[in-house]
Amino acid sequence: xxxxxxxxxxxxxxxxxxxxxxxxxxxxxxxxxxxxxxxxxxxxxxxxxxxxxxxxxxxxxxxxxxxxxxxx
Amino acid sequence: xxxxxxxxxxxxxxxxxxxxxxxxxxxxxxxxxxxxxxxxxxxxxxxxxxxxxxxxxxxxxxxxxxxxxxxxxxxxxxxxxxxxxxxxxxxxxxxxxxxxxxxxxxxxxxxxxxxxxxxxxxxxxxxxxxxxxxxxxxxxxxxxxxxxxxxxxxxxxxxxxxxxxxxxxxxxxxxxxxxxxxxxxxxxxxxxxxxxxxxxxxxxxxxxxxxxxxxxxxxxxxxxxxxxxxxxxxxxxxxxxxxxxxxxxxxxxxxxxxxxxxxxxxxxxxxxxxxxxxxxxxxxxxxxxxxxxxxxxxxxxxxxxxxxxxxxxxxxxxxxxxxxxxxxxxxxxxxxxxxxxxxxxxxxxxxxxxxxxxxxxxxxxxxxxxxxxxxxxxxxxxxxxxxxxxxxxxxxxxxxxxxxxxxxxxxxxxxxxxxxxxxxxxxxxxxxxxxxxxxxxxxxxxxxxxxxxxxxxxxxxxxxxxxxxxxxxxxxxxxxxxxxxxxxxxxxxxxxxxxxxxxxxxxxxxxxxxxxxxxxxxxxxxxxxxxxxxxxxxxxxxxxxxxxxxxxxxxxxxxxxxxxxxxxxxxxxxxxxxxxxxxxxxxxxxxxxxxxxxxxxxxxxxxxxxxxxxxxxxxxxxxxxxxxxxxxxxxxxxxxxxxxxxxxxxxxxxxxxxxxxxxxxxxxxxxxxxxxxxxxxxxxxxxxxxxxxxxxxxxxx
Ligand SMILES: Nc1nc2c(ncn2[C@@H]2O[C@H](COP(=O)(O)OP(=O)(O)OP(=O)(O)O)[C@@H](O)[C@H]2O)c(=O)[nH]1
Ligand SMILES: [Mg+2]
Numbered sequence: 001x002x003x004x005x006x007x008x009x010x011x012x013x014x015x016x017x018x019x020x021x022x023x024x025x026x027x028x029x030x031x032x033x034x035x036x037x038x039x040x041x042x043x044x045x046x047x048x049x050x051x052x053x054x055x056x057x058x059x060x061x062x063x064x065x066x067x068x069x070x071x072x
Numbered sequence: 073x074x075x076x077x078x079x080x081x082x083x084x085x086x087x088x089x090x091x092x093x094x095x096x097x098x099x100x101x102x103x104x105x106x107x108x109x110x111x112x113x114x115x116x117x118x119x120x121x122x123x124x125x126x127x128x129x130x131x132x133x134x135x136x137x138x139x140x141x142x143x144x145x146x147x148x149x150x151x152x153x154x155x156x157x158x159x160x161x162x163x164x165x166x167x168x169x170x171x172x173x174x175x176x177x178x179x180x181x182x183x184x185x186x187x188x189x190x191x192x193x194x195x196x197x198x199x200x201x202x203x204x205x206x207x208x209x210x211x212x213x214x215x216x217x218x219x220x221x222x223x224x225x226x227x228x229x230x231x232x233x234x235x236x237x238x239x240x241x242x243x244x245x246x247x248x249x250x251x252x253x254x255x256x257x258x259x260x261x262x263x264x265x266x267x268x269x270x271x272x273x274x275x276x277x278x279x280x281x282x283x284x285x286x287x288x289x290x291x292x293x294x295x296x297x298x299x300x301x302x303x304x305x306x307x308x309x310x311x312x313x314x315x316x317x318x319x320x321x322x323x324x325x326x327x328x329x330x331x332x333x334x335x336x337x338x339x340x341x342x343x344x345x346x347x348x349x350x351x352x353x354x355x356x357x358x359x360x361x362x363x364x365x366x367x368x369x370x371x372x373x374x375x376x377x378x379x380x381x382x383x384x385x386x387x388x389x390x391x392x393x394x395x396x397x398x399x400x401x402x403x404x405x406x407x408x409x410x411x412x413x414x415x416x417x418x419x420x421x422x423x424x425x426x427x428x429x430x431x432x433x434x435x436x437x438x439x440x441x442x443x444x445x446x447x448x449x450x451x452x453x454x455x456x457x458x459x460x461x462x463x464x465x466x467x468x469x470x471x472x473x474x475x476x477x478x479x480x481x482x483x484x485x486x487x488x489x490x491x492x493x494x495x496x497x498x499x500x501x502x503x504x505x506x507x508x509x510x511x512x513x514x515x516x517x518x519x520x521x522x523x524x525x526x527x528x529x530x531x532x533x534x535x536x537x538x539x540x541x542x543x544x545x546x547x548x549x550x551x552x553x554x555x556x557x558x559x560x561x562x563x564x565x566x567x568x569x570x571x572x573x574x575x576x577x578x579x580x581x582x583x584x585x586x587x588x589x590x591x592x593x594x595x596x597x598x599x600x601x602x603x604x605x606x607x608x609x610x611x612x613x614x615x616x617x618x619x620x621x622x623x624x625x626x627x628x629x630x631x632x633x634x635x636x637x638x639x640x641x642x643x644x645x646x647x648x649x650x651x652x653x654x655x656x657x658x659x660x661x662x663x664x665x666x667x668x669x670x671x672x673x674x675x676x677x678x679x680x681x682x683x684x685x686x687x688x689x690x691x692x693x694x695x696x697x698x699x700x701x702x703x704x705x706x707x708x709x710x711x712x713x714x715x716x717x718x719x720x721x722x723x724x725x726x727x728x729x730x731x732x733x734x735x736x737x738x739x740x741x742x743x744x745x746x747x748x749x750x751x752x753x754x755x756x757x758x759x760x761x762x763x764x765x766x767x768x769x770x771x772x773x
Contacts, residue, residue: 013379023321024596030358031170032599033204037359041379047394048494049503049598053379055203055362060490062497062598 005042005061005069006050013041014071021068032059040071111159112271115184117212118196119205120167121603123224125149126254127196128164129615131263136615149619155264163190171211172320172354175527179324185215186308191271196222199229199236199251200604202369203362209245210361213280214313220248220270222263227253233375240372248276254609281368285360289353292319292345296338305332318342319353384604388487397491404484408475409513413545416468423467427460446647450640458636461687462629465515468545470621472514477616481608486600493598499580500587502526502598505535509579512542516729517736518620524740528596536737537750538582540729541757543575546688550724553692557705558717571725578726582757635686635731642682643697651698656682670763671723672716672770685728715769723762726754 002017016038019026033055034040044051049060061069118124129136132151149164165184166177185193195212197205202223212219221241229236242249250266252259270276284290296315305328306314317325319342329335346352370376391400431452438448479485485507493503504525512519519539526532543551551571555564643656651657652675660679667673680694699707712720728751729737738747 021597025599026352027172027320027354028169028596028599030355031172031207032601033207033358033362035355035359035362038362043385044388044392048392049490049600051388051392051602056201057204058384058602060493060598060600060602062493062502064497065597065599 002070002072004067005040005052005071006045006063006066008042008045008071010042010045013039015039016069017072018070019068020070021065025065032057034059034069109157111161112192112267113188113190114160114162114267115165115181115190115193116162116196117165117181117185117193117208118167119169119198119201119208120601122167122196122198122201122205123254124164124167124196125615126609126612127222127224127252127263128162129611130254130260132162136619147619153264155268158268160264160267168208170208170358171215172317172322182215185212191218192267193219194222194267195219196224199223199225199234200232202236202373203365206245206365206369207358207361209247210281210283210365213247213282214316215310217247217278217280219278219280220250220266220276221245222266223249223251224254226251226259227255232377235374237372237374241368244281244368244371246277246279246281248278281364283361283364285357288345288349288351289319289356289360292342292353299338300329300333303329303332305329316357320357321354382604384483384602387605388602391484391487392490401488401491404479405488405510408479408510412468412472412475412514413548416471419467420464424460424464427456427463431456431460446644449644449647453644454637454640458633458640461636461690462633464689465546465687466621466625469515469518470617472511472545473518473617473620474613476511476514477613477620478608480616481606481612483603483605486602489600490602496580497598499584501531501535501580501583502528502596504598504600505531505583508535508539509542509576512539512544514545516540516542516544516733520733520736520740521620530590533741533746534583534586534590536740537746537753538579538586540733540750540754541575541579541582541726543572543725544688544730546730547725549689550684550691551721554708554717554721557708558712558714567721571721574722575725578757578761582753636690639683639686639690643679643694651679667759670759671719671766672713673719673723677712677716677720681724681727684724684730686731688730691724715766715773718769719762719766722765723758726758728755 005014005016008014016034016036019029019034019036021029029035034052038054041053042050043053043058049062050066051058051060116124116128128149128151131153133153135153136149136151147166150161151164152159152161154160163184165181168175168177168181171178171182184190193212193216195206195209197209206221209219209221223236223238223241226236236251238249238251248266248270250263252263285293293312293315296318297311300314301311306325314325314329318329318338326335326339342353391397393400434456435448435452438451476485479488488510489503489506491503492506496503496505504527505523507525508519508522510519511522516539519542520536523532523535523539526535548568551568552564555567558564559567639656641655642659643651643654645655646653656679657675659682660675663678664673664675667678668675676695676698679698680691683690683694695708696704699711734747734750737750738744741747
């Protein structure tokens with residue numbers, strides 16, 4: 001079942017399935033290791049940017065962008 | 073997933089250009105050090121926050137030099153250390169996550185590696201985030217063989233019972249690896265020896281692991297490579313690297329190659345293949361590198377825990393809390409400003425007292441030696457007061473930058489950007505823009521330098537020209553003085569707060585208005601790493617503060633000084649007449665034809681603001697000179713009406729940037745047009761708003 005990253009609760013670990021972002025954002029995410037096929041864990045998702053854990057680092061992602069990242 | 077990828081150590085061809093290198097080295101020696109016969113150049117490369125600067129500071133100590141990369145606004149930090157009578161020049165490259173995003177920082181790094189041919193490129197990695205921080209090393213491997221890996225923060229890894237097998241890492245990466253901690257003295261000695269050995273002995277080998285991508289990607293790389301093999305442009309760069317960059321749609325590579333080749337056909341086939349196969353080469357390439365790294369890291373690291381809530385996570389639960397986060401933010405910044413002003417103001421008062429004594433002493437000496445009156449005035453009121461204006465500015469700047477460095481080093485700065493992002497995005501800005509506003513409160517010019525962290529070029533320009541709506545520390549002095557005369561203390565503080573809020577509002581509105589007139593580009597949403605909280609290292613704070621204050625001194629020092637001389641000429645010639653009949657007086661009167669009917673600002677009120685363009689702190693002094701009769705406070709209290717007071721406060725708050733700020737706008741945008749705009753735009757907007765307020769007040773009262 002796919003859903004947007006923004007709908008994932010804190011603590012859940014998901015597989016990135018599709019990133020629908022603009023060219024620059026897509027590239028930047030890939031350089032940070034956030035790309036299709038990678039697992040990320042949502043650390044914080046309440047108000048403001050969503051924070052995910054990927055490769056032992058915490059990355060904040062704007063909510064608008066988090067809507068365009070599909071996970072399962 | 074990565075069946076097609078193989079990691080293999082490749083025996084590199086012997087370094088070409090040996091001769092060229094030698095020649096270059098001789099030249100370097102000649103300039104750098106005549107004493108040491110051998111000189112080595114070492115580049116430090118790494119992700120943000122891996123401890124690059126900490127290691128750099130430890131290695132080079134006070135032998136540092138900060139400048140700019142030619143033609144770019146990126147800082148260039150160079151230092152050196154000497155070992156066994158050899159000279160090791162170290163370049164601290166700007167922190168980046170990759171070598172493919174095409175920011176100025178990344179171009180500089182690539183050019184440095186390829187064109188300056190450093191003897192060694194040290195990629196600094198973080199023991200706790202090996203996969204992420206080694207990604208850059210794999211990219212560097214595609215550019216050069218001479219790479220060594222410094223795994224930093226080993227103390228933290230030990231605390232977490234993480235065992236990193238250095239030998240295994242070395243074998244799979246194919247280049248020298250050392251494990252260090254910037255906090256340990258022993259690491260430092262080891263590191264120096266490591267660098268020395270890497271350059272001198274055959275203890276280490278440089279056969280960087282070569283990355284092979286999927287068949288499709290490799291096919292494309294081969295296809296491109298064949299076409300560009302014999303090229304005249306970009307000759308120093310490896311062919312394979314160029315091919316990869318072209319696949320990643322690197323604009324710079326595209327435009328360079330287009331000078332020689334007709335790329336249209338090639339790019340079209342690329343597009344078609346991408347469409348047909350549904351691949352995004354850039355993402356594929358990154359993925360392959362990361363999956364290779366994953367294998368390497370899991371093989372060489374023991375004791376790795378899948379996921380653990382760190383102390384930072386726990387702190388963030390409170391600091392980034394949707395409700396409590398904001399009061400904490402306000403508290404921290406209130407404390408920040410309170411400390412910067414309360415530490416610096418006694419120092420400034422003391423310095424001001426001494427400088428006055430000095431000026432009067434010189435005056436009396438000059439009078440005694442019967443030098444002409446105009447010369448005495450020029451020296452004392454022009455030159456010395458110019459130097460004083462500049463010196464008096466330093467304490468606040470230094471204290472302010474120290475505090476910013478502490479916030480930055482501790483990790484809170486990134487948190488405040490996070491918290492402010494939602495608010496800032498309403499005005500089309502990222503949370504990171506908040507930091508430049510904070511810096512702007514100390515000094516607008518400093519805030520403009522801080523906009524470098526804003527990734528989108530257009531967002532950055534909007535912020536640069538909007539920043540002069542922020543009242544700097546000097547403007548605060550004027551506000552405090554004027555409100556202190558006319559209002560009871562509690563009213564004065566309320567008005568002060570109101571003016572601050574109003575100026576932040578204006579800054580954001582200005583940015584929003586400008587956005588309407590700029591063509592929209594692919595907006596880059598917030599993507600920001602949240603570093604772990606760390607106890608700041610004193611040495612880092614010290615060097616960070618001095619390097620920033622140093623840049624400010626260089627940039628603004630001469631400017632403030634010459635502006636003071638200029639203002640002396642305006643306000644003293646013709647000599648020995650009352651202020652009304654000086655050049656400045658006439659200028660003020662010309663301006664007041666417009667400003668008096670609109671905003672109630674008479675020539676006596678406008679003329680000091682001309683001074684203010686040089687440096688805002690001179691406004692009060694200028695008021696004193698112009699209203700020369702008696703005590704300034706009681707004179708103003710009698711002469712200015714309430715609407716005039718409000719009008720003056722509002723107008724001086726944002727009417728124009730000072731000279732150093734204009735200089736910063738020019739150097740950061742590389743454009744005279746924007747510099748001119750940064751003067752006219754605030755003048756226009758401020759006049760408009762002040763006029764409306766003044767006219768309304770006049771109607772009511
Ligand atoms: N525990 C520990 N902390 C370290 C070590 N090295 C650096 N730090 C801390 O890590 C943080 C980042 O260090 P910097 O030297 O500023 O990192 P940088 O790579 O220069 O970062 P950028 O300039 O942002 O690219 C600071 O808070 C340092 O105090 C280390 O070996 N051990
Ligand atoms: Mg640094």
